[in-house]
Amino acid sequence: MRWLTESYKWVERRVQLEAPVKDAMLHPVPKNTASWWYVFGSAAMTLLMLQVATGILLALIYVPSAGDAWNTLQLLNHEIPLGWFIRAMHGWGSNFMVAVVLIHMMQVFMFGAYKFPRELTWVVGVLLLLMTLGMAFTGQVLRFDQDAYWGLGIGASISSRVPIVGGPLVNLLLGGPIIGGATLTRFFALHVFVIPGALLAFVGLHVWMVLKLGVNEWPMPGRPVNRKTYDAEYHKLTHDDGIPFVPGALWKDLVFSAGIIVAVAVCAAIFGPYGPTGQPDPTIIQTAPKPDFFFLWIYAVLSYLPPSLETPFLLIAPVIGIGFLLVLPFWAGEGEKSWHRRPVAVIVLVTVAVLWGVFTHLATFTPWSPKMDAWSGSTVPAKIVHNLSPVERQGAVIFQSKQCRNCHSIGGVGGERGPALDNVASRMTEDQLIRQVIQGGGNMPAYGKNLAPSEVTALVRFLGTLHPAGQPAASDASRTAAAQFGAPSQTQSSSPTTSPQKTQ
Known part of the structure; x- marks a missing residue:
């Protein structure tokens, strides 16, 4: 074992760990x-x-x-x-x-x-x-x-x-x-x-x-x-x-x-x-x-x-x-x-x-909160889709098939994980609805990878109909102001009959 002893001495001379290890032990x-x-x-x-x-x-x-x-x-x-x-x-x-x-x-x-x-x-x-x-x-x-x-x-x-x-x-x-x-x-x-x-x-x-x-x-x-006095007392205790x-x-x-x-x-x-x-x-x-x-x-x-x-x-x-x-x-x-x-x-x-x-x-047995008491088999109330356009009705079908009602209620029926959607169109603009559906946010997952662009459009059109009767849907104030002052929209600016000079 001589070679092992010599090897240990060679390493110890260079790292010098023996003393601190002994002190710790x-x-x-x-x-x-x-x-x-x-x-x-x-x-x-x-x-x-x-x-x-x-x-x-x-x-x-x-x-x-x-x-x-x-x-x-x-x-x-x-x-x-x-x-x-x-x-x-x-x-x-x-x-x-x-x-x-x-x-x-x-x-x-x-x-x-x-x-x-x-x-x-x-x-x-x-x-x-x-x-x-x-x-x-x-x-x-x-x-x-x-x-x-x-x-x-x-x-x-x-x-x-x-x-x-x-x-x-x-x-x-x-x-x-x-x-x-x-x-x-x-x-x-x-x-x-x-x-x-x-x-x-x-x-x-x-x-x-x-x-x-x-x-x-x-x-x-x-x-x-x-x-x-603590240090002196502790050292005396460990010594005695x-x-x-x-x-x-x-x-x-x-x-x-x-x-x-x-x-x-x-x-x-x-x-x-x-x-x-x-x-x-x-x-x-x-x-x-x-x-x-x-x-x-x-x-x-x-x-x-x-x-x-x-x-x-x-x-x-x-x-x-x-x-x-x-x-x-x-x-x-x-x-x-x-x-x-x-x-x-x-x-x-x-x-x-x-x-x-x-x-x-x-x-271990507490139910998930908020409660989910809806099911995709329960149809969207007929009165909500009564006067909708074909695209909006298609959005209602997507809303149903993607089980959105399991998390959101309409007309007091549906899940409670997310907010009720009866007045969602008066709270959020079309752009905000699109962004929420695609990117998610809060407790809502992102559906951008699970919906085709046409499905997103139809779903948002349907959501845009959910506002109280007689109350207009939410709109982008900047667009309204731009329209009042005659600022060109993307469609207008592409028209050959509209020029910056005429707009000004």
């Missing part, structure tokens, strides 16, 4: 922190490594394009050996990682580990939680099945409600005004490069601070944190009652992490991968898209909230929640750590956990 930790309560952080890092490894294998096959994404997942599921198992490990690993990170954050909160001098460690942990949720959401989008398509539409609708930056934010995420090939490219870059890169960087910073500041001691009643991290505390981390990996593998083997379900098709709206379990509570809350409170909740609640987590260590950085003397913290944690569990359970 042998740094003393309080003896009572070698507990099963302190294993969730290392388990989360193990699951991150699993996600990186399985993600690399999947990226070798996955094609982030609207036409090929669904097909490549089918290829992995049914043709490539163990492709389904790799997908299942990646999907279940994501679920386990979110759960473990959440449990770790709750444990840190209960043990007061966010207090001095670990304020920044807590802040980085909050950012890691948000990035973990971001990884989960972008991964769900990459399945690009029917649920992912509509779920992304809901996410885009939520983003569009952000004041000032809502529109640009949607364009940035979707790569344009509609969900298409550019959308998958953006989310693939976020899921594979941007978020994982930031996640690994923050994990490195988080581990570095844990090593330098030490593992939080077991919270004992009557041992409050005092900024002036400390053990090396390796092997004193590491073995429990290894056992628990191995158990988590086995649990992920068992779930992957028994339950298999997530989807994909049907191919994404905006014309098929008989779907009730539900997110993965970590976002189910939002689904249930939005289902039970009145429509008028949805936007305030979406814009205000996340800001308050994240702001509270970020400010917490600076607002309550001293005092008792033990939960026995922090009843408010216990009540807050229990309340949040119970609400999360209740809403998550409700979301």
Whole structure:
């Protein structure tokens, strides 16, 4: 083995990692922190490594394009050996990682580990939680099945409600005004490069601070944190009652992490991968898209909230929640750590956990909101098409055949996912209707690729008849003004009898 020893010395002389590695492995930790309560952080890092490894294998096959994404997942599921198992490990690993990170954050909160001098460690942990949720959401989008398509539409609708930056934010995420090939490219870059890169960087910073500041001691009643004396007290504790991290505390981390990996593998083997379900098709709206379990509570809350409170909740609640987590260590950085003397913290944690569990359970059977109670078999009321022209009647047929009434009501009959269309012609001009049909917007998908130009024209002509009797349809004010002042239209300017001099 002499050659191996010489090789090690040759490498060590140049990289000089032995000293910092020994410091990390042998740094003393309080003896009572070698507990099963302190294993969730290392388990989360193990699951991150699993996600990186399985993600690399999947990226070798996955094609982030609207036409090929669904097909490549089918290829992995049914043709490539163990492709389904790799997908299942990646999907279940994501679920386990979110759960473990959440449990770790709750444990840190209960043990007061966010207090001095670990304020920044807590802040980085909050950012890691948000990035973990971001990884989960972008991964769900990459399945690009029917649920992912509509779920992304809901996410885009939520983003569009952000004041000032809502529109640009949607364009940035979707790569344009509609969900298409550019959308998958953006989310693939976020899921594979941007978020994982930031996640690994923050994990490195988080581990570095844990090593330098030490593992939080077991919270004992009557041992409050005092900024002036804490460092001396902690060093005395680790000196008098400390053990090396390796092997004193590491073995429990290894056992628990191995158990988590086995649990992920068992779930992957028994339950298999997530989807994909049907191919994404905006014309098929008989779907009730539900997110993965970590976002189910939002689904249930939005289902039970009145429509008028949805936007305030979406814009205000996340800001308050994240702001509270970020400010917490600076607002309550001293005092008792033990939960026995922090009843408010216990009540807050229990309340949040119970609400999360209740809403998550409700979301498993909560109906899709808004309700869809129409069906394409129910004909458009005869009184609406009574005096229409042939083109407008053709538009009513297209409106019926494309199942528009499943989302929109006319005459009080129809779906409630989108707004009622009885007065749509008085709210939107012809150009706006064309743009809405082709490009979509809000919760409405784009139908530009599913309708021929003649069908779009007929559909818009029909929609243009939907306004109250005696009230004119909406018109473009700029065109009206141009006509009043004699400005040439495109048709007029092409006529040989009209000249700029005559118009002026």
